[in-house]
Amino acid sequence: xxxxxxxxxxxxGFIGSNFIHYVMKKYPEYEIVNLDKLTYAGNLxxxxxxxxxxxxxxxxxxxxxxxxxEYIFEKFSPIYVVNFAAESHVDRSIEGPEIFIKxxxxxxxxILDVAKEYWQKNDMFNSARFLQISTDEVYGSLxxxxxxxxxxxxxxxxxxxYSASKASADLLVRAYYVTYGMPVxxxxxxNNFGPRQYPEKLTPLxxxxxxxxxxxxxxxxxxxxxxxxxVEDNCSAIDIxxxxxxxxxxxxxxxxxxxxxxxxxxxxxxxxxxxxEKPVEEYKKLITFVKDxxxxxxxxxxxxxxxxxxxxxxxxxxxxDGMNKTVKWFFxxxxxxxxxE
Ligand SMILES: NC(=O)c1ccc[n+]([C@@H]2O[C@H](COP(=O)([O-])OP(=O)(O)OC[C@H]3O[C@@H](n4cnc5c(N)ncnc54)[C@H](O)[C@@H]3O)[C@@H](O)[C@H]2O)c1
Numbered sequence: 001x002x003x004x005x006x007x008x009x010x011x012x013g014f015i016g017s018n019f020i021h022y023v024m025k026k027y028p029e030y031e032i033v034n035l036d037k038l039t040y041a042g043n044l045x046x047x048x049x050x051x052x053x054x055x056x057x058x059x060x061x062x063x064x065x066x067x068x069x070e071y072i073f074e075k076f077s078p079i080y081v082v083n084f085a086a087e088s089h090v091d092r093s094i095e096g097p098e099i100f101i102k103x104x105x106x107x108x109x110x111i112l113d114v115a116k117e118y119w120q121k122n123d124m125f126n127s128a129r130f131l132q133i134s135t136d137e138v139y140g141s142l143x144x145x146x147x148x149x150x151x152x153x154x155x156x157x158x159x160x161x162y163s164a165s166k167a168s169a170d171l172l173v174r175a176y177y178v179t180y181g182m183p184v185x186x187x188x189x190x191n192n193f194g195p196r197q198y199p200e201k202l203t204p205l206x207x208x209x210x211x212x213x214x215x216x217x218x219x220x221x222x223x224x225x226x227x228x229x230x231v232e233d234n235c236s237a238i239d240i241x242x243x244x245x246x247x248x249x250x251x252x253x254x255x256x257x258x259x260x261x262x263x264x265x266x267x268x269x270x271x272x273x274x275x276x277e278k279p280v281e282e283y284k285k286l287i288t289f290v291k292d293x294x295x296x297x298x299x300x301x302x303x304x305x306x307x308x309x310x311x312x313x314x315x316x317x318x319x320x321d322g323m324n325k326t327v328k329w330f331f332x333x334x335x336x337x338x339x340x341e
Contacts, residue, residue, distance in 0.1 A: 005031040007078035009063050009111060010085030012036040014197040015133070015231055017046035019082065022235040024050045033057045033076045035069070037103075041088065046196045063107035066114060073118040080242060081115050082131045083108060089200055090137075090162045094294060097161035104165035108132065109172055116182050125183055131242050132173040134188045136227070136252065137163035141297035144225060149303040152188075152250040159295045170250075177248040185245045187238055189253040190302050194231030194322065195329040202226075202261065203323075206268050207330040210283045211276075216269075220292035222262030225299040229255035230317035240313050251311070254302035257319045262287075267320075271327045 006023065010016040011034030020032055032050075036042045038060055050056050057076070061068045063085045072078075085107060087093065087100045112130060119128045139150040140157030156171075158164040176182040193203040206216050237253040245251060259267075265287060273280035307313045 003031060005076050005078040006080040006082060007033045009035045009083050012038055012042035012044055012046055013084060015192055015234060016084035017196050018194060018231045019235045019238060021050055031055045033072060033078060035059045035061055035072060037062045041198045063111045064102060066110050069111055069114045073114055079127055080129050083111060084133045090160045091293060093160055093162035100161050100165040105168045108169040112173060112176055116176060116180055128183050129242055130184045132186045134170050134186050135166050136188050136190045136300045136302050138167040138170060138188060142299040142301055144299050149301040151303045152252055152306055159297055183247045185241055186250040187241050187253050188250060189234050190227040190229050190255060190300060192229050192231045192234050194326050204330055206265050207327055208334050210272055210286060211334045215288040216265055216286045217288055217290045218261055218265055219290060219296060224261050224296060225258050227254045227301050228257045228259055230322035233315040233317050237307060237313050240311050244311050251307045252302045252304050253307060254304045255315045258301055268327060271324055275331055
């Protein structure tokens with residue numbers, strides 16, 4: 001019972017796998033159980049380097065499978081749950097919302113409820129923590145011209161089936177705290193970038209398409225603004241919230257780097273130009289403006305004053321350094337992918 005076991009869900013995906021690498025390095029004494037369904041977005045290659053360690057355990061399965069989740073609790077007795085598992089791509093949620101409701105709402109409910117039952121039965125509420133990984137998208141959109149930022153007190157106004165499913169999960173998690181006194185925490189982060197991301201989201205899509213000479217799709221006028229957070233900074237924030245956060249609270253996590261999509265794409269082209277010694281124009285001429293996504297949120301910006309003030313967390317990665325590392329990582333991967341047998 002005293003051994004610290006973390007159940008990480010969705011640990012074969014982008015942020016979850018980076019978090020597992022982070023935790024295995026920082027807390028080598030912890031046991032890690034990774035429950036992942038291995039959808040198109042999950043990739044066991046993301047766990048290379050940790051998957052052979054004795055304190056790492058992988059279970060393939062769905063967070064919505066109650067029997068399986070109960071079995072995992074009985075077998076491993078996790079004291080922490082970090083729930084990353086989700087369908088995470090807005091465009092896919094517009095095409096087919098149902099799986100988003102199944103995984104993000106129902107799945108979260110199952111894992112939350114099993115954790116509650118298990119921790120209550122074993123009198124673990126005092127030391128256990130359930131950390132729900134959420135998103136700034138639950139707050140909706142801000143106008144481009146405003147200076148406003150979302151705080152943890154901002155109303156939830158999700159605009160896509162994806163963000164609506166994440167907001168629903170947040171409300172369930174909150175209700176378990178209020179109703180049952182369950183030890184929960186929620187983090188809402190801005191757009192992450194970094195290694196190990198499936199190349200359908202903006203950063204890895206642009207890098208991998210550029211390297212293959214394919215069009216670089218930019219929605220609408222390209223002026224939509226996102227606040228970019230290096231994935232390792234998100235991991236350090238999640239770590240601090242898990243260990244020091246106040247039960248029942250929500251913490252925003254942002255990088256303080258607001259970029260227009262088109263400027264970000266140009267920056268990636270410039271980094272690729274330096275890296276491959278091809279003229280930057282070769283990459284920039286691939287930029288193609290495409291029809292805007294329906295209900296496309298214009299601007300997201302997060303106030304991170306609370307986590308700074310209460311937990312002393314700050315993002316540390318310089319934005320350009322982080323983007324350089326990310327481009328280099330995908331460059332190495334894409335080369336091996338392009339030239340494989
Ligand atoms: N990527 C971002 O910029 C970002 C920003 C804010 C919040 N988030 C949130 O962070 C979390 C992780 O995001 P990501 O970008 O790493 O996602 P991802 O799509 O890269 O990975 C999701 C992982 O969850 C797994 N999964 C999906 N459905 C499952 C199910 N039913 N049971 C078990 N596993 C399942 C997938 O196989 C995959 O490994 C999500 O909850 C997302 O909403 C992401």
